[in-house]
Amino acid sequence: MSATLDIDRIGYSSEVFEDFLKSRSEPDWIMDARRTAYAKYEELLGEELDPEEFKRVDLRIFNAAKFRPSEAASNADSIQTLLANETEYGGQIAHVDGHSGTATLADSIAEQGVLFGDLQTLLTENRETLEPYFLQQAVRPDADRFAAWHAAFWTSGTLLYVPKGVTVDLPLHSLIAHTNDGVADFGHTLIIVEDEARATLLEETTSADSDASGLHVGCVELIVGKHANLRYVQLQNWNQKTWHFAHQGGNVDSEGSLQWTVVGLGSKLSHIHQDVNLNGRAATAEVNGVTFASNRQKISYYTQQHHRQQGTHSDLLYKEVLRDDSRVIWRGMIKVDPAAQQTDGYQRSDALMLSRDARCDSIPGLEIEADDVRCTHGATTGRVDEEQIFYAQSRGISEKEAMHMIVEGFFQQVYDRIPIEVVRETLSRTVQGKLGIEATASV
Amino acid sequence: MSSLLKITDLHVSVADTPILKGVNLEIRQGEIHALMGPNGSGKSTLAYALAGHPNYSVTSGTIEIDGVNITELEADERARLGMFLAFQYPVVIPGVKVADFIRHAISNIRNPDRKEGEGLVGMREFRKEIKSRMEELGMDVEFARRYLNDGFSGGEKKRMEILQMAMLQPKFAILDETDSGLDSDAVRVVSEGLAKLSGPEMGVLIITHHERLLEFNPPQYTHVMLGGRIVETGDASLAHDLHANGYAAIRERHPEAAADNAQAEAAAV
Incomplete structure (x- = not known):
């Protein structure tokens, strides 16, 4: 036990938990699960975080006491989104300050037995179908302090359930927003795509007020069945006064495929624990990361590609651009179990530094217990190449414009892997915005 | 009136080592100039200095286009005034x-x-x-x-340089060994491409070791560089002669520049 442990600074005391429970009206089984999770959380609060994962994540100035779940929902109208109006969606839902709004879902999709909407309502109405998944498989409440914290306090969430054999062609959209200062939200995303089903969900986080501080302790669970396909994008675009912690897991069954894109643009400090579990034969996962850190932002990832069965395939590519005094940490691991022969695992992280004061730590790793596998990994960190700048300048392109082209080109290599046009276009536009390029009309 | 690129007593250093030691050259739009010389003579340094590479510092002398001094301009500003460099290594x-x-x-x-x-x-x-x-x-x-x-293959890269030249339509194009490292088919494509593009609107400086590019694009002037200076200027026959007989005679006629060149070559090894 640490003598300096101060629960109110690093987390929520049992008084906060009891108050929170009183604000909920939920069936007993959900309340009981929260109590079990809180007991685990209290236990984990007394333990050190795994140094392998957290030693580079500086939490000294984090103060949980500044943030509380909000009691009333705010108005969602004034919230700027990057994705909500950019394409046709099959359904949409927004969560504001930890309160879920009403979801829309096209009749043609609902008729096929697809469930989409507010997690709490749908869990209550479909306990038999959903309970075996919720915080049971892809993310466990006892995984670490943040997972347990989330499991005890989850406030709101998006649920997508696609029954066996159903294809949802149109993408679905989920928005997680903060409006008030000091708000804590514990948003959850649970997606279950049953055998031979297919779906796409685009999710974004945003802050209505660039000055309001906030805390997000999130969780993402992606369950992909046999021969199923899920494309999931999470675009984290909080303001730079928001703390973002998330435990995210994706489980893929035999011959299923998961295409998962993680975008980190916002937050004061973010730490994402991302697990990909290839649980069935010939399961595949493609993981894309786009990170652009500026000012004093700190963005950290701990990624794990876990090959548990034969013939599985994983391919992770993270690209990070760092400006100003920002810091990015990526710790990646490929794990191959003894049973997972003929596995093909790949991981790569490339960082481009635009400032001498930025810092990037990229640490790839392999743990291989099978003997017939092909695993490759790599990490690069570099500055913008002066010769590239000169080459572009010699063609009449200014130094600044050349640098911006090089940054966009750097990200282009990961955009090329994202099979959803609206996401590629939105990312390109958003990165240009962060670079400070004001587009004007073409002549 | 045709534009004029005028280089006057140009001295250029790279990392504080003087490479060009007083280059004088005038190129008018519509003219083709060949620049030849042994390794270490400063040909590529001249090309980079004209294009405005930040590592090539002009310690004295001037580069002017139509009387406008561009010596202190950034590479993109020079390009906007009509300067183009086809890179040896794109x-x-x-x-x-x-x-x-x-x-x-x-x-x-x-x-x-x-x-x-x-x-x-x-x-x-x-x-x-x-x-x-x-x-x-x-x-x-x-x-x-x-x-x-x-x-891209070597030939594809060089063709891409020629394509950019075609699109940018510069007043002055410097081709830095655009024919090096190419097989003979690729040299022919690049040579023919340049021949189609050059004309009364473009002044061309061809830096080359080979004769093929010059066969398709016969120069009005051939300059020989040695030890950071242009030591001789002639017509197309000079290029032909150097190609056939090498630089021994030039070295004999310009012993001081030859000594500088030998030093530069030794330093580069």
Whole structure:
């Protein structure tokens, strides 16, 4: 036990938990699960975080006491989104300050037995179908302090359930927003795509007020069945006064495929624990990361590609651009179990530094217990190449414009892997915005 | 009136080592000049210094276009005034498509006051133009969608330089060993491409070790560089003679420059 442990600074005391429970009206089984999770959380609060994962994540100035779940929902109208109006969606839902709004879902999709909407309502109405998944498989409440914290306090969430054999062609959209200062939200995303089903969900986080501080302790669970396909994008675009912690897991069954894109643009400090579990034969996962850190932002990832069965395939590519005094940490691991022969695992992280004061730590790793596998990994960190700048300048392109082209080109290599046009276009536009390029009309 | 590129007593250092020791050269639009010389004589240094590479510092002398001193200008400002360098080793820019790169480039060249984010040349006219230029150079139009020089063969890179020259239509083009490292078919393509493009609107400085490029593009002037100076100037027959007989006679006639050159060559090893 640490003598300096101060629960109110690093987390929520049992008084906060009891108050929170009183604000909920939920069936007993959900309340009981929260109590079990809180007991685990209290236990984990007394333990050190795994140094392998957290030693580079500086939490000294984090103060949980500044943030509380909000009691009333705010108005969602004034919230700027990057994705909500950019394409046709099959359904949409927004969560504001930890309160879920009403979801829309096209009749043609609902008729096929697809469930989409507010997690709490749908869990209550479909306990038999959903309970075996919720915080049971892809993310466990006892995984670490943040997972347990989330499991005890989850406030709101998006649920997508696609029954066996159903294809949802149109993408679905989920928005997680903060409006008030000091708000804590514990948003959850649970997606279950049953055998031979297919779906796409685009999710974004945003802050209505660039000055309001906030805390997000999130969780993402992606369950992909046999021969199923899920494309999931999470675009984290909080303001730079928001703390973002998330435990995210994706489980893929035999011959299923998961295409998962993680975008980190916002937050004061973010730490994402991302697990990909290839649980069935010939399961595949493609993981894309786009990170652009500026000012004093700190963005950290701990990624794990876990090959548990034969013939599985994983391919992770993270690209990070760092400006100003920002810091990015990526710790990646490929794990191959003894049973997972003929596995093909790949991981790569490339960082481009635009400032001498930025810092990037990229640490790839392999743990291989099978003997017939092909695993490759790599990490690069570099500055913008002066010769590239000169080459572009010699063609009449200014130094600044050349640098911006090089940054966009750097990200282009990961955009090329994202099979959803609206996401590629939105990312390109958003990165240009962060670079400070004001587009004007073409002549 | 045709434009004039005037280089006067140019001294250039790289990392504090003097390389060019007083180069004088005048090139008019419409003229073809060949620049020859042994390794270490300063040919590429002159090319980079003219284009405005930040590592090549002009310690004295001037570079002027039509009386405007461009010695202190950034590379992009020089390009907007009509300077072009075809690189000996073209640079790869991953993720930036050939078409996007060239569209930005010509937007700046044709509208020299353009700022970043301001309008680009219209997509429709641009597509038409680049397509016809690529066809003229015998290039697969698919190249426009590839990333700039990324995974290109030596010959493809050099052809991409010629394509950029065709699109940018510079007043003055410097070709730094555009024919090196190519097989004879590729040299022919590049030579023919240059022959089609050069004309009364373009002054050309061809830096080469080979004769093939000059066969297709006969120079009015041949300059020989040795030890950081231009030591002799002649016509096309001088190029032919150097190609046949080498630089021994030149070294004998200019012992001081030959000694400087030997020193520079030794330092480069």
